Amino acid sequence: MSGFETIVGVNPWTALFTFCNMLITFFILRKFLFKPVKKMIDQRQSEIDGLYTDANKAKQEALALEAEYRSHLDNARQERDEILREATARAQQREREIIDSARAEAEALRQKADADIAQERKRALNEIKDDLSGIAIDIAAKVAEKEIDQQQHEALIEEFIRNIGEAS
Amino acid sequence: MEGAFIYFTIPILGGIKITQTVVSSFVVMILLCLAGIFLGRRLQKRPGRRQVMVEYLVGLLYGLVEDTMGKHNSHWTPYIGALFLSSLGGSLIGMTGILRSATADLSTTLTWALMTSGLCWYWSIRTNGFGGWLKGFAEPVALMLPLNIVSEIAQPISMAFRHFGNIMGGGVLISLLYTALSACSGLVLNLIGSSVIVSAVVLALGAGFAALAFGRTKKLLHKILSVVVAVTGLLALVQSAGILSGVPYLTVGIPGVLSLYFDVFSGLVQALVFSLLTMVYVGSALPGPEEAEKD
Numbered sequence: 001m002s003g004f005e006t007i008v009g010v011n012p013w014t015a016l017f018t019f020c021n022m023l024i025t026f027f028i029l030r031k032f033l034f035k036p037v038k039k040m041i042d043q044r045q046s047e048i049d050g051l052y053t054d055a056n057k058a059k060q061e062a063l064a065l066e067a068e069y070r071s072h073l074d075n076a077r078q079e080r081d082e083i084l085r086e087a088t089a090r091a092q093q094r095e096r097e098i099i100d101s102a103r104a105e106a107e108a109l110r111q112k113a114d115a116d117i118a119q120e121r122k123r124a125l126n127e128i129k130d131d132l133s134g135i136a137i138d139i140a141a142k143v144a145e146k147e148i149d150q151q152q153h154e155a156l157i158e159e160f161i162r163n164i165g166e167a168s
Numbered sequence: 169m170e171g172a173f174i175y176f177t178i179p180i181l182g183g184i185k186i187t188q189t190v191v192s193s194f195v196v197m198i199l200l201c202l203a204g205i206f207l208g209r210r211l212q213k214r215p216g217r218r219q220v221m222v223e224y225l226v227g228l229l230y231g232l233v234e235d236t237m238g239k240h241n242s243h244w245t246p247y248i249g250a251l252f253l254s255s256l257g258g259s260l261i262g263m264t265g266i267l268r269s270a271t272a273d274l275s276t277t278l279t280w281a282l283m284t285s286g287l288c289w290y291w292s293i294r295t296n297g298f299g300g301w302l303k304g305f306a307e308p309v310a311l312m313l314p315l316n317i318v319s320e321i322a323q324p325i326s327m328a329f330r331h332f333g334n335i336m337g338g339g340v341l342i343s344l345l346y347t348a349l350s351a352c353s354g355l356v357l358n359l360i361g362s363s364v365i366v367s368a369v370v371l372a373l374g375a376g377f378a379a380l381a382f383g384r385t386k387k388l389l390h391k392i393l394s395v396v397v398a399v400t401g402l403l404a405l406v407q408s409a410g411i412l413s414g415v416p417y418l419t420v421g422i423p424g425v426l427s428l429y430f431d432v433f434s435g436l437v438q439a440l441v442f443s444l445l446t447m448v449y450v451g452s453a454l455p456g457p458e459e460a461e462k463d
Contacts, residue, residue, distance in 0.1 A: 003173075005185070008274055009275075010274050010278055014187060014193075014273065014275035015275045017193055018270070019283065021193045022197075022279070025197050025253070026246060026250035028204055029246055034208075034249060035246070037222055037223055037226040038230065038245075040211045040212075040213075040223070041223055043213070044213060
């Protein structure tokens with residue numbers, strides 16, 4: 001019983017078959033094609049996103065570490081400079097102190113020496129004066145022996161003393 | 169011009185007619201399912217060539233649905249995809265020459281259009297409630313009530329007829345062209361083949377042209393024309409000798425170009441239009457992104 005359908009017409013059975021086929025196609029494609037493929041795409045996407053996030057985090061961490069090390073390095077350098085400067089200052093200070101103390105000591109020594117000298121001179125002078133009297137007496141005795149007159153005698157003593165005074 | 173051929177009728181329930189459309193519909197369904205199962209198999213993190221293509225196409229479809237219906241309606245893609253592929257397959261199956269396009273039958277397109285409308289109504293009622301859905305017909309003013317009702321009824325009919333008409337019309341045009349071309353070739357052959365001398369002259373001319381065309385120029389049109397003339401002369405000679413008559417040689421080639429437009433291009437466009445309209449209609453009936461998030 002073959003033949004042709006009318007060109008514009010709806011056959012309910014055909015419509016029903018079409019409906020069922022559409023549903024079957026839908027369910028099968030959804031189960032076997034769309035859902036797995038979408039899942040795979042999403043999984044890969046999330047994995048890629050995760051990788052990117054991790055990479056970014058790692059980069060941030062690396063940058064932070066670098067900054068930290070840089071600041072450490074800077075601190076160390078500053079500290080070194082500080083220490084150096086301090087040491088230099090201290091050394092200079094010490095140098096100055098040493099020089100000052102040396103100078104003071106030298107001064108003290110010199111003063112002491114001066115004082116000694118002066119004292120020595122004084123002592124020597126006194127000794128000389130003491131000696132002088134002896135000598136004078138000797139001279140006087142000698143002169144007395146030679147019978148020198150009073151005037152000569154006085155002039156002699158005068159001259160002698162002057163000479164002594166000049167010699168000091 | 170007639171509709172789908174009826175292969176046989178199952179004599180139950182008042183006669184179930186197994187037509188070309190039914191067979192095409194089943195064939196398309198089976199092909200799509202097999203292709204879907206094959207393409208969706210063995211998916212890997214590192215895709216092969218097949219998987220890249222599949223993912224690209226599926227991603228394209230998801231993008232289209234998300235653009236049209238919104239991101240929250242992404243899960244509608246399988247239905248839209250099934251509709252698109254069924255429509256495309258149903259149109260292209262007609263090119264096999266054995267089966268008839270399933271979409272050149274109003275039963276098919278009207279079913280799909282009614283499915284779209286049914287989804288619209290179902291979701292409208294679910295979103296707005298039955299009262300809200302009914303009230304929607306009287307908007308923006310009560311005066312619009314008859315117009316809205318008409319447009320609601322016209323929507324599936326227009327969708328169905330648009331698709332059906334395009335594919336059917338293409339088929340009708342192609343078959344008309346075949347008839348016209350074979351009539352034309354019969355006419356030409358009768359005219360030239362009535363005398364042996366004319367046929368021989370035409371054949372000689374054609375052969376000469378062909379020799380020239382293939383020797384010197386590189387223009388495809390010249391080659392084709394010279395071959396056509398030569399073949400005309402040859403067939404006319406054969407006909408005048410009384411061996412063959414009325415060979416429809418002009419039907420070679422020309423319908424192929426038009427078929428490319430009417431079957432492939434039109435099939436693609438109609439599948440796209442049908443899916444897009446479904447997306448728009450169903451999308452507008454679905455709840456918005458805020459309400460969808462509450463579910």
